[in-house]
Amino acid sequence: MRLVVIFSFSFLIAYLSTPLFRKLALKFKILDKPGRRKIHKKSIPLLGGLAVYLSMILGFALNFTNLRSLLGILIGATLILIMGVIDDIRGLSAQFRLVGQVIAALIIISFGIRLSFLPDNLWGNAGEILLTLIWIVGITNAFNCLDGIDGLASGTAAVSALFFSIISYQTHQPLVGLTALILMAGCLGFLPHNLKKEKIFLGDGGSTFIGFILAGIAILGNWAEDNVVKLIIPVLILGVPIFDMTFTTIMRIRKEKISSIVEWLKYAGKDHFHHYLIDLGLYQEGAMLFICFISVSFGISAIMVSNENAVVGFFSILQAFIIFAGIAILMIVGKRRRGRRHIHNKNQETLDSPK
Numbered sequence: 001m002r003l004v005v006i007f008s009f010s011f012l013i014a015y016l017s018t019p020l021f022r023k024l025a026l027k028f029k030i031l032d033k034p035g036r037r038k039i040h041k042k043s044i045p046l047l048g049g050l051a052v053y054l055s056m057i058l059g060f061a062l063n064f065t066n067l068r069s070l071l072g073i074l075i076g077a078t079l080i081l082i083m084g085v086i087d088d089i090r091g092l093s094a095q096f097r098l099v100g101q102v103i104a105a106l107i108i109i110s111f112g113i114r115l116s117f118l119p120d121n122l123w124g125n126a127g128e129i130l131l132t133l134i135w136i137v138g139i140t141n142a143f144n145c146l147d148g149i150d151g152l153a154s155g156t157a158a159v160s161a162l163f164f165s166i167i168s169y170q171t172h173q174p175l176v177g178l179t180a181l182i183l184m185a186g187c188l189g190f191l192p193h194n195l196k197k198e199k200i201f202l203g204d205g206g207s208t209f210i211g212f213i214l215a216g217i218a219i220l221g222n223w224a225e226d227n228v229v230k231l232i233i234p235v236l237i238l239g240v241p242i243f244d245m246t247f248t249t250i251m252r253i254r255k256e257k258i259s260s261i262v263e264w265l266k267y268a269g270k271d272h273f274h275h276y277l278i279d280l281g282l283y284q285e286g287a288m289l290f291i292c293f294i295s296v297s298f299g300i301s302a303i304m305v306s307n308e309n310a311v312v313g314f315f316s317i318l319q320a321f322i323i324f325a326g327i328a329i330l331m332i333v334g335k336r337r338r339g340r341r342h343i344h345n346k347n348q349e350t351l352d353s354p355k
Contacts, residue, residue, distance in 0.1 A: 002063075006178065007185045010059035014189025018051040022193070022200040030089050032201050044199055046088045048190055049206015052154075053081050055186035056213075063178060070179060072111025073216035076104035080140065080212045084205030094265035098137070104212065105136040113220050117227040136215045141265065142241035143211030145248065147202055149274045149284045151195050154202065155292045156240055157210045158187040163237045163299030164217050167306050176221045183213055195285075214238065228310035232317055236302040240295050243324045244273040276331035294323075 025031065025045030033043045060067060060074075067074075083100045086092060092100075108114070114132040118124035147153035161184035168177030187210065193200050202210070218234035235242065248271055252258045258267050277287040298320055305316045 003178070003181060006059055006062050007181055009062060010055040010182045010185035011189040013058050014051045014055035014186040015192065016189075017054050018048055018190050018193040018200060021047040021050050022198075025200065028089075030203075032088075032203070044201050046201050046203030047085065047205070048194065048200045048202045049081060049084065049209050051190050052183075052186040052202070052206055053078075053209055055189055056182050059182040059185065067175075069111075069113075069175065069220070072108045072113055073179075073213065073220065076107040077209055077212045077216070079104045079107070081205050081209040084203065084208045088203040088205055094262045098261065098265055101137045101140055101208075101212075102133060105133050108136065108216055108219070109133075113216065115219060115231075117231060132219060135219065136212065138245060139215035139218070139238060139241060140208050140211040142238075142245040143214070144204060144207040145244060145272055146241050146274070147207035148270075148272055149278070149288055150199065151191055151285075151288045152274055152291060153207045153210065154187040154191045154194060155288060156295050157214060158184045158191070159292055159295040159299060160214055160237050161187065161217075163302055164214070164221065164234075167223060167233065167303060168221055170303075170306065171221075171223065173221055176217060179213070179220075180217055183210070183217075211241070224306055226310050226313070229305060229308065229313040232313040233302045233306055236298045236305065236316060236320060237295075239298040239320055239324070240273070240291055247324075247328055248272055273331075280331065 022045050025047040030046050031043040032046055034041050060070075079100065083092065083097065087097065109129055109132055115128050115135065118127050143153055143157065146156055161180040165177045165180035165184065168174070168180060190202070190206075194202070218238065221234075222230065223233040224230045249258075249264065251271060252264070252267060252269075257269070258264045274284075274287045274291060277290060278284065282290065301316050301320070305313050
């Protein structure tokens with residue numbers, strides 16, 4: 001009953017506060033303006049992420065017990081949110097954002113929260129810290145990249161948080177489960193406003209905040225006794241943003257559009273998972289639902305793997321790789337055919353036009 005109360009309270013806070021932040025964004029002209037690399041055709045107010053943040057903070061206010069272990073994640077996430085909101089308002093350089101994200105990740109690590117699977121020696125500890133930094137910065141930016149069509153970032157985050165919460169309670173980690181549950185409530189409370197005609201966006205502040213919290217939950221939780229399975233479960237649950245980030249990065253490097261981490265952070269293009277699905281003919285709502293269904297599928301796989309051994313975990317990851325590889329091939333072929341069709345239609349219009 002306590003969980004129901006906290007979930008409902010956090011949901012209502014996000015749902016009721018989002019219109020207020022929308023008015024605030026409109027008043028101070030904190031808007032995402034349309035551009036060549038964006039889908040929306042008119043300026044949309046930002047600051048939706050503040051509603052999700054407020055719902056989490058007030059949700060935790062109903063349950064102050066044992067929050068000390070979450071302090072590092074909350075402090076780092078607050079820094080990420082502030083930096084993202086400033087970026088939404090006036091813009092920040094890619095270098096500054098990268099440094100800020102690394103500092104936020106180091107805050108988590110300083111509280112003793114990090115990946116733990118290598119030998120307990122100098123090189124093992126250094127390797128775990130480095131991989132933790134890469135994981136946190138990577139997932140944080142992966143969710144920022146997912147925030148390209150209505151409902152996708154918050155919907156995918158809600159699905160991921162749901163499965164983290166389920167496995168947390170199965171493995172007797174109530175605080176981790178509660179954190180995931182509150183995040184899910186905040187995302188679901190924001191989601192209807194992101195899908196309305198008079199909509200609001202999460203903004204960089206919101207999307208990076210959500211990604212950072214999920215990255216922290218993944219590291220904080222002890223998902224299985226087996227070290228390999230422990231690592232596989234978060235990878236499955238966060239499979240969609242990981243795939244999107246990996247696939248997009250490979251394609252950009254292959255096409256020589258980026259050559260460094262800073263260029264990767266700066267580059268903005270219509271070449272993400274959801275853009276390819278739209279190119280294949282899906283509407284935005286269809287692309288969003290398709291990706292959320294994939295997240296649900298891999299979340300179910302994560303639950304099934306949680307009680308198994310490393311061999312089962314390995315085959316689950318292999319299955320996920322094969323599925324995403326198939327999707328990637330279909331997207332690439334579909335985009336090429338659509339491009340050829342577009343060129344053919346243009347040439348035909350030129351031939352048919354009166355001279």
